[in-house]
Amino acid sequence: MVCCTIICMRILAMIPARMGSKRIVRKNVRYMAGQPLISYAMSLAAQSKAFDQIWVNSEEPVFGEIGKQFGIRYHARPAELANDIATNREFTYEFLKQHDCDFLVMVNSTSPVLRVQTIMHFVNFVKRDEYDTVLSVVSERAETFFKEQPLNFSLGEKRPSQALEPTQKVVWALTAWRRSTFLKLQESGECPVFGGRLSTFEIPKDEACDLDTEEDWRIAEGILLSRQRPFPQKYFESIQL
Amino acid sequence: MVCCTIICMRILAMIPARMGSKRIVRKNVRYMAGQPLISYAMSLAAQSKAFDQIWVNSEEPVFGEIGKQFGIRYHARPAELANDIATNREFTYEFLKQHDCDFLVMVNSTSPVLRVQTIMHFVNFVKRDEYDTVLSVVSERAETFFKEQPLNFSLGEKRPSQALEPTQKVVWALTAWRRSTFLKLQESGECPVFGGRLSTFEIPKDEACDLDTEEDWRIAEGILLSRQRPFPQKYFESIQL
Numbered sequence: 001m002v003c004c005t006i007i008c009m010r011i012l013a014m015i016p017a018r019m020g021s022k023r024i025v026r027k028n029v030r031y032m033a034g035q036p037l038i039s040y041a042m043s044l045a046a047q048s049k050a051f052d053q054i055w056v057n058s059e060e061p062v063f064g065e066i067g068k069q070f071g072i073r074y075h076a077r078p079a080e081l082a083n084d085i086a087t088n089r090e091f092t093y094e095f096l097k098q099h100d101c102d103f104l105v106m107v108n109s110t111s112p113v114l115r116v117q118t119i120m121h122f123v124n125f126v127k128r129d130e131y132d133t134v135l136s137v138v139s140e141r142a143e144t145f146f147k148e149q150p151l152n153f154s155l156g157e158k159r160p161s162q163a164l165e166p167t168q169k170v171v172w173a174l175t176a177w178r179r180s181t182f183l184k185l186q187e188s189g190e191c192p193v194f195g196g197r198l199s200t201f202e203i204p205k206d207e208a209c210d211l212d213t214e215e216d217w218r219i220a221e222g223i224l225l226s227r228q229r230p231f232p233q234k235y236f237e238s239i240q241l
Numbered sequence: 242m243v244c245c246t247i248i249c250m251r252i253l254a255m256i257p258a259r260m261g262s263k264r265i266v267r268k269n270v271r272y273m274a275g276q277p278l279i280s281y282a283m284s285l286a287a288q289s290k291a292f293d294q295i296w297v298n299s300e301e302p303v304f305g306e307i308g309k310q311f312g313i314r315y316h317a318r319p320a321e322l323a324n325d326i327a328t329n330r331e332f333t334y335e336f337l338k339q340h341d342c343d344f345l346v347m348v349n350s351t352s353p354v355l356r357v358q359t360i361m362h363f364v365n366f367v368k369r370d371e372y373d374t375v376l377s378v379v380s381e382r383a384e385t386f387f388k389e390q391p392l393n394f395s396l397g398e399k400r401p402s403q404a405l406e407p408t409q410k411v412v413w414a415l416t417a418w419r420r421s422t423f424l425k426l427q428e429s430g431e432c433p434v435f436g437g438r439l440s441t442f443e444i445p446k447d448e449a450c451d452l453d454t455e456e457d458w459r460i461a462e463g464i465l466l467s468r469q470r471p472f473p474q475k476y477f478e479s480i481q482l
Contacts, residue, residue, distance in 0.1 A: 030477075227459065
């Protein structure tokens with residue numbers, strides 16, 4: 001019975017999906033490299049087989065329809081939590097109150113470039129049960145300024161980038177919360193988003209993207225395309241070589 | 242004569258190009274989205290019409306050959322500055338000793354996703370003559386950890402990303418050095434790379450990329466592809482909508 005905590009742990013996935021995105025209009029139903037954006041997160045979560053249940057959390061039943069083909073359940077988000085003012089924290093709380101689990105993993109629809117394997121590794125890490133909140137991050141070793149000052153390098157020396165202290169950027173591709181901690185903090189008026197024992201989890205940099213602008217959209221689409229149809233390696237050979 | 246400083250300013254571009262890259266083999270002559278990697282930097286620098294002269298700095302004459310079609314000159318890098326140990330600083334110093342100018346702009350071949358306009362804006366900024374060194378950076382507003390501590394956010398509060406203090410990552414796509422400052426610092430044994438009055442210059446995030454791994458290569462190729470052949474905007478329309 002010792003390992004029961006791990007075996008019996010109940011982990012849900014929640015994919016938030018609004019219809020009314022602003023900067024990129026209706027992005028969740030817009031086609032990216034051949035399929036609606038939302039379908040990537042749905043398909044990845046389903047393929048990972050890492051979750052006891054997968055839910056799409058939306059005010060718009062069409063996302064329930066799309067989810068059906070992936071075996072995904074539909075959580076009808078109350079209209080008052082689907083406007084521009086409602087926060088992630090509020091709709092996550094509303095969801096958690098209704099669904100019992102040990103951990104909730106939020107899989108973001110704006111991360112179509114995630115890989116199934118990364119979801120599996122992430123959930124295995126969560127299952128080690130050492131943390132209450134796990135944030136996906138991308139680690140980078142590059143000279144970085146913060147508040148106009150060098151953060152991880154000195155102006156008097158150029159070091160190879162491998163020698164620099166990395167920064168870790170939270171990318172929100174995958175986020176795990178322990179349900180009990182989240183509920184307790186939210187109900188006591190504290191912020192549950194980074195609550196309890198906190199850990200980061202590094203994901204590969206080509207599995208994180210922003211989708212705020214048309215440029216972002218094209219980068220993500222480009223990453224997907226280049227995975228689908230990689231170019232053959234070819235080199236320029238001069239007659240002089 | 243007041244504006245003569247600006248009008249007569251002599252600005253050279255230098256594109257460093259080694260044949261012996263390690264992690265991605267011979268990357269400068271490898272085809273990316275239809276043309277050898279090095280040709281992107283060459284073509285962009287030439288199209289910008291921002292430079293008095295453009296030089297490719299290499300131990301390998303084939304890069305001189307490739308450069309000819311863009312009107313680019315060939316600077317033969319001494320063999321001892323073309324190995325893995327030689328630093329950027331050393332070959333830049335060797336180049337600057339031989340070529341008179343007010344400013345040198347290093348255009349990196351590993352930034353094929355730059356846009357011509359960005360080079361023009363960068364050089365116009367350099368021409369304002371207020372700084373000795375100008376570094377291209379990408380600015381990002383995302384929750385960031387440094388040395389396992391929150392850098393620009395508090396664990397007690399989730400703020401919208403627009404409200405976060407940005408980090409600025411040096412990307413080395415474009416770097417400008419005032420020749421006189423660079424030579425003086427190098428010859429006095431100081432590091433010239435971040436020398437003198439230093440400024441950052443923000444470039445759009447889709448114009449910076451790494452090319453250290455095959456994944457990086459595919460991201461850059463994907464960005465180029467999606468610019469060349471943008472997909473038509475298309476949306477999923479359910480029968481229930």
